[in-house]
Amino acid sequence: MTSFARLVRNLVAGLGLLAVALPSLAQDDGDLLPVTQAFRLTSDASQPGMVKLHWRIAPDYYLYRGRIKIKAADPGVTLGQPTLPDGLKKHDEYLGDVEIYHGDIEASVPYTLADAGTKTLALDVQYQGCHEVEPKICYPPNTEHLKLTIGGASTIRSPSPAPAAPAASGAALLGAPASTPGVEAQPLPADQAFRFEALVKDRQSVLLRWTMPKDYYLYRDKTQITVTSPAGVSAGEPDWPSGTAHHDEHFGDTIVYFDQVELPVPLQGAGSATSVGLDVAYQGCLENGICYPVMKRHVTLDLADGTASVGAADEAQPAAAPADVAPTPPPAGMGTGGDEAPVGFIAAIGLALLGGLVLNLMPCVLPVLSLKAVTVLESGESQTAARRHALWYTAGVLVAFAALGLVIVGIRAAGHGIQWGAQFQQPLAIGLLVYVMLAVGLSMSGVFEIGGSLGNVGSGLAARSGPVGDFFTGVLAVVVASPCTAPFMGSAIAFAFAAPPAVAFLIFLALGLGLALPFLVIGFVPAVARLLPRPGRWMETLKQALAFPMYLTAVWLLWVLTKQRGADATALVLAGGVLLAMALWWYGRSRGGRLSWVFTTVLAIGAAAALWVVHGLPAASTTTVATDGSIPYSPEKLAELRRNGTPVFVDMTADWCITCKANEKAVLDTSAFKDLLKRTGTVYMKGDWTDVNGTIAAFLEQYHSVGVPLYVVYPKGGGDGRKLSTVLTYDRVEAALQAAAGP
Incomplete structure (x- = not known):
């Protein structure tokens, strides 16, 4: 055997050995790191007039570029504009277009001293990041207090992070206790921040009540009420009281409620029903703090004696998101029952x-x-x-x-x-x-x-x-x-x-x-x-x-x-x-x-x-009329359809993608698929990634897709999208759309 043949054979054997020896390199979804281990910060002040900050970001975590803030803790220090590398562009559902970091990054911060004899430099460095695979959580802003020796070694004074909640609870890391000096107070758990009650007014209406501590508020337009039982009963238009006008950087002009809000909800078609089941979804925030993801509760009310029981609509309790961020729904197929599971x-x-x-x-x-x-x-x-x-x-x-x-x-x-x-x-x-x-x-x-x-x-x-x-x-x-x-x-x-x-x-x-x-x-x-x-x-x-x-x-x-x-x-x-x-x-x-x-x-x-x-030629005009019943993809249109409770089939494709064309020939361009869309009331939305398109690239990033094709089915009435496999069959698509359309 030649030496090159031996080299290839040894390479194959080495891959096998590494597969056995390196399983620890894969991120265990259940082991959430403390914030200072997920984003390990070191500093270097050996060069006078310049501080270098270095973050080593653990696998499956990312850091927001725009959330890095550096302040001088001493009055005699003036900081210049930090120099940060460009981040990976990402479209966040709530923050819009942002930049994030993976791996290692370094920031350079120039400074000047009022007193040339100063030997130490105190900085407060705030940053924020997320865990991007299941369980998907985002950390609140974390501040580290650095005491640096100018021209010598640096000493880091970091707050002690709170331990992670057990993975089974789905809880986020909410930061250090409020008693820790220099650390922001811990946000309340969702059940304490938004105490929810359901009362029976009469056989034709119920009263929903939310009670919030000081500085917490509830969104009016993020509340959804659905009657789950008995058949034939539906929720009428809620009678919302006057709220507080609020301009939200993510949702625009909206109405919110502080302290307490009571919401009468009529029941249509209740007739002689003795009980009713409701699914209630709502969302709120801590002012100048975190925004919670959508919380879901199931309510069973006895219309005869007025008793009610309230439980979680989902098995997993919602987790708190970072300040001003409600997390993007975790992609189905990334641990939420899709066609592709996360791998080690x-x-x-x-x-x-x-x-x-x-x-x-x-x-x-x-x-x-x-x-x-x-x-x-x-x-x-x-x-x-x-x-x-x-x-x-x-x-x-x-x-x-x-x-x-x-x-x-x-x-x-x-x-x-x-x-x-x-x-x-x-x-x-x-x-x-x-x-x-x-x-x-x-x-x-x-x-x-x-x-x-x-x-x-x-x-x-x-x-x-x-x-x-x-x-x-x-x-x-x-x-x-x-x-x-x-x-x-x-x-x-x-x-x-x-x-x-x-x-x-x-x-x-x-x-x-x-x-x-x-x-x-x-x-x-x-x-x-x-x-x-x-x-x-x-x-x-x-x-x-x-x-x-x-x-x-x-x-x-x-x-x-x-x-x-x-x-x-x-x-x-x-x-x-x-x-x-x-x-x-x-x-x-x-x-x-x-x-x-x-x-x-x-x-x-x-x-x-x-x-x-x-x-050097400009891009060709894309003003073409779809003949396959699809509409062009846009985040705004997708959000509108989902708010209206419409099931949506999103197809991210490209003309150079042979797998995409094979799927179209086998499934998506057939009369059976068009009939399926009509039968399930599903909107077919298509994104063309043939040429560079930042909006579609952001959608691919959101679903951790390495490229096209990407197929995502969004269910009727809200809920996480389900990511399908890259090679389609009609039976698989039919099952997904029927499940999305519901009974």
Whole structure:
């Protein structure tokens, strides 16, 4: 066995060992960290005139950029404007567009001293962040008091955080006790902050009462009352008393109630009913403090004797959110009963291997696999040659997957939102891939050839003979595969996005191993290799026939480019493709000579210039009329539909997403799906992510989706959205929409 073969075998074994040794790297959803461990702060005042603050943020936690506040605790110190890195852009349902941090961040704070002889510096550093997976909680603002020695080591004086409540209770971390010096008072539990009662006025009406301590208030427009039993009884229009006008930075002008509010609610159709069941949802805040998420209570009232019992409408009690923040509903599928469950490290490795293996069957990868098929057939003459082809192809796949994955993870860690396949939103990348596919097809058609081996074709580099050709065929397979999201991939990549770089590296290597696995089996299992047909003259015909999937891939990419930048962009890339084809034809015909190289180079420069012009074109007009019964996605329209109690099916898609198009053909564009929408009263809402779109990117971030497709079903009458799997079946969609529509 060659040394390279041993290296690959050792790599596979190492992945297995790491899968056993590193399960502790996965975040245990139940172990909520104290605030100072979730956001570990250190400082450095060794440089006079400048303080550096460094936060190390634990996995699955994030810090708000706009919630970092730094104040001088001494009157003789003047602080300058802190310098903070750009954060990851996120659309928060309540805060709007915000920036958040993951991983490690550093802030620089300049300062001046009134007394040059001052040796110490006292700072109050306030920050705020959240735990973004189940159980989803947000911390109240936390203040750390720093006593720094100028020019020397720094000493941190941190408040002692309150211990986390048991995970089963769903309680948030509410900060330190009020008696801790310098720490804000602990907000009250929801049941104490909003004491709820239900009384029977008569057989035709009930009275709901909320009592709040000082500085707590209740929103009028966030209250919903639903009769659950008996059938035929409904709640009439509540008779709200006059409230206090309040301008809310999240909800605009609204009405709130302080102290106590009594709400008469008529019962329509109660007739001779002896009891009635109500579900009551409400929301409120502590003034200049936290905002609680929606609280739900179930009420059973005996209309005959006037007794009532009040319990939680849900099993889990609501948790307090951070100051001025009501938490975004946790995505279904992230621990709330969706089609995809949260995963740990070992499960992520397994899902990555499965996802990479299934990726071989996706239509976006099949054209490039035809290249590898020719190589494998050619290697039938020698088991050693088959192993060499398999190993070098695997190396190309692993390197490309690791590089692509870590580039995306690195960009996200630097504070920029990017998802899997986002490179296909760039016209320059689309045009370049058109050229690559055209060059591959021309090479397989015999227009030009670099090296004499049949199997060693792939692109300019992949067309070279020997290991280089196999390696770059693997690279090309990954590049073309990147717009596809196969089953099992989503959870694995989501785990990688939130994991430390070393763990993300292992996840992407596992994806690569899955993609390369069929060819590794052929190369290293002689019994499988013997099933392949023997090489012969027929392979030349096969190679030329397999060129046509490459041309079709180029046509598909041109269609995507037309959607992004219009017909002008397509014409430019077609013209550049003709120049490239002429250059390759001339290269294959002339075989050397200074004039030949000059002519070829000029044509290639012309093709590149066409791409550069395409890069500068404006986005194409998107004013099209939907023919599939969908409406365009917007957060405002979605919120309006949910307020009106309408079930909604949200489809996040892109023209370059092959999985999306397969789902549309199989399910979403069928008459059965349209009938299902009518039968369940569901609104079909579609978001097009073909081009860069910050609003859709924020929605993907909210549901921890690594890219498109993303399907979310919102139930009738409110409630969390349910995230469906990336590959749809009609039966699964039908079950989800019927459940959302209710009985």
